[in-house]
Amino acid sequence: MTDLFSKFDPLIAIRKEMLSHGGRDPFSVVMEKVLSPTKAIIKGKPVTLLGTYNYMGMTFDPDVIAAGEKALKEFGAGTTGSRVLNGTYQGHKACEDALKDYYGMEHAMVFSTGYQANLGMISTLAGKGEYVIIDADSHASIYDGCRLGNAEIIRFRHNSPEDLDRRLARLPKEAGKLVVLEGVYSMLGDIAPLAEMVAIAKKHDALILDDEAHGMGFFGKNGRGVFEELGLEGQIDFIVGTFSKSVGTVGGFCVSNHPQFEILRLVCRPYVFTASLPPSVIATAEASIRKLQKAHDKREHLWKNSRRLHGGLTEMGFTLGTKTAQSAIIAVILPDQEQAVAMWQALLELGLYVNLARPPATPAGMFLLRCSLCAEHSDEEVTEILAMFKKAGQITGVLAA
Amino acid sequence: MTENKAIWQQTVALIEPFNKKEVPLTEDTSFATGLEWDSLTVMDFVAAVEDEFDISISMNLQAEIETVGQLVAVIEKLVNEK
Numbered sequence: 443m444t445d446l447f448s449k450f451d452p453l454i455a456i457r458k459e460m461l462s463h464g465g466r467d468p469f470s471v472v473m474e475k476v477l478s479p480t481k482a483i484i485k486g487k488p489v490t491l492l493g494t495y496n497y498m499g500m501t502f503d504p505d506v507i508a509a510g511e512k513a514l515k516e517f518g519a520g521t522t523g524s525r526v527l528n529g530t531y532q533g534h535k536a537c538e539d540a541l542k543d544y545y546g547m548e549h550a551m552v553f554s555t556g557y558q559a560n561l562g563m564i565s566t567l568a569g570k571g572e573y574v575i576i577d578a579d580s581h582a583s584i585y586d587g588c589r590l591g592n593a594e595i596i597r598f599r600h601n602s603p604e605d606l607d608r609r610l611a612r613l614p615k616e617a618g619k620l621v622v623l624e625g626v627y628s629m630l631g632d633i634a635p636l637a638e639m640v641a642i643a644k645k646h647d648a649l650i651l652d653d654e655a656h657g658m659g660f661f662g663k664n665g666r667g668v669f670e671e672l673g674l675e676g677q678i679d680f681i682v683g684t685f686s687k688s689v690g691t692v693g694g695f696c697v698s699n700h701p702q703f704e705i706l707r708l709v710c711r712p713y714v715f716t717a718s719l720p721p722s723v724i725a726t727a728e729a730s731i732r733k734l735q736k737a738h739d740k741r742e743h744l745w746k747n748s749r750r751l752h753g754g755l756t757e758m759g760f761t762l763g764t765k766t767a768q769s770a771i772i773a774v775i776l777p778d779q780e781q782a783v784a785m786w787q788a789l790l791e792l793g794l795y796v797n798l799a800r801p802p803a804t805p806a807g808m809f810l811l812r813c814s815l816c817a818e819h820s821d822e823e824v825t826e827i828l829a830m831f832k833k834a835g836q837i838t839g840v841l842a843a
Numbered sequence: 844m845t846e847n848k849a850i851w852q853q854t855v856a857l858i859e860p861f862n863k864k865e866v867p868l869t870e871d872t873s874f875a876t877g878l879e880w881d882s883l884t885v886m887d888f889v890a891a892v893e894d895e896f897d898i899s900i901s902m903n904l905q906a907e908i909e910t911v912g913q914l915v916a917v918i919e920k921l922v923n924e925k
């Protein structure tokens with residue numbers, strides 16, 4: 443009998459090669475202490491965090507922490523139950539109310555993670571003989587939602603409205619269709635041409651699900667996401683989001699105005715067959731969402747940080763994922779694994795943590811250093827970050843000396 | 844059968860630009876092990892086939908197709924159903 447692990451041999455070989463030059467493994471970093479949304483201790487050394495998706499820096503907000511502590515004391519460490527049985531506490535309802543207010547929508551459903559929100563929504567909404575139409579560069583949770591369900595899955599070329607139009611036109615007119623989009627694509631930090639996409643989906647009578655995981659908190663006047671920024675309010679059928687980025691805790695959700703939305707609580711398996719979020723987590727999420735609604739100054743500072751990092755890195759000669767700063771993700775594209783790992787290690791030695799991303803998570807086989815900015819990065823920190831990039835680029839030879 | 848032949852030729856022509864290693868094509872040539880295509884190449888190729896024949900090959904259906912012969916059979920079926 444073959445070893446069940448033999449299929450992982452190619453990956454094991456790639457990792458061996460990656461670590462053979464010495465240095466640290468980019469996928470086994472341990473944060474020994476976390477001092478603030480932008481600083482942690484790794485291997486005993488203080489490090490600036492530039493790869494956390496903690497966009498709005500809510501993880502250490504005093505009101506958020508106080509809400510969590512209170513709920514932990516009053517409601518205990520966990521719910522030990524599903525949302526549909528003993529796992530819905532008043533906090534879960536209050537959190538859903540906060541989401542309804544935040545989005546100005548009728549219904550909200552909180553899942554245990556954003557991954558499960560996509561799994562649940564996509565696999566439940568589209569059934570046998572119906573169609574889910576997804577972008578080729580969709581997040582893993584969208585692909586996995588497709589695999590969990592029984593619908594036919596059609597892919598279109600990344601961010602191409604023409605390709606979406608052509609593919610929708612070929613499908614049977616009467617069949618139910620769900621088009622799944624993302625406001626921000628998290629690998630390169632590019633945003634979707636949502637206005638064109640939404641118009642096309644509507645032309646073909648498809649419902650639209652928009653994942654705003656990387657858009658919530660700082661796009662649009664109310665921080666609702668890219669769709670708000672682009673003036674598409676009232677046109678998206680289902681907005682999916684996560685608490686693990688701007689909200690600063692863990693959890694996922696879907697908001698909608700669909701009149702039958704509430705039935706999903708009984709038929710959506712990733713909602714039903716797992717325990718609900720602990721009271722402390724739910725309380726921190728609610729407090730954070732309420733504060734994010736009014737965080738106008740923070741939004742502005744985050745955008746300023748993003749534009750400064752993008753401008754500075756471009757000037758140094760790095761190749762970036764987008765021509766301008768489209769979101770709070772700035773992706774540095776490197777030619778191969780060796781240079782990407784060398785840069786990543788040099789940055790960490792200098793005191794900067796970024797995300798290393800490699801195929802198959804990345805589009806077109808790219809190696810990326812993914813940077814995500816935080817509203818709590820000070821102007822001085824952004825200046826230091828740029829200096830560290832310059833130095834690391836020169837040490838590794840990625841930049842001309 | 845004659846139609847099948849026309850589809851075969853059209854399909855072979857579509858494979859050509861992606862057949863970097865110039866693998867000789869038979870009905871039994873496998874996309875994964877014969878042509879050694881990765882998932883990105885498969886994606887681009889499927890889009891080209893869909894556009895050429897004006898058909899939809901869902902990911903569910905793609906998962907069942909391993910060889911060039913199987914693809915031609917699927918294309919023929921979908922073209923006839925139109």
Ligand SMILES: Cc1ncc(COP(=O)(O)O)c(C=O)c1O
Pocket residue numbers: 555556557558560581583624628653655656684685686692693694
């Ligand atoms: C686009 C997108 N959707 C969904 C998720 C899943 O979010 P969560 O971390 O809450 O599972 C993520 C984050 O990894 C994401 O980037």
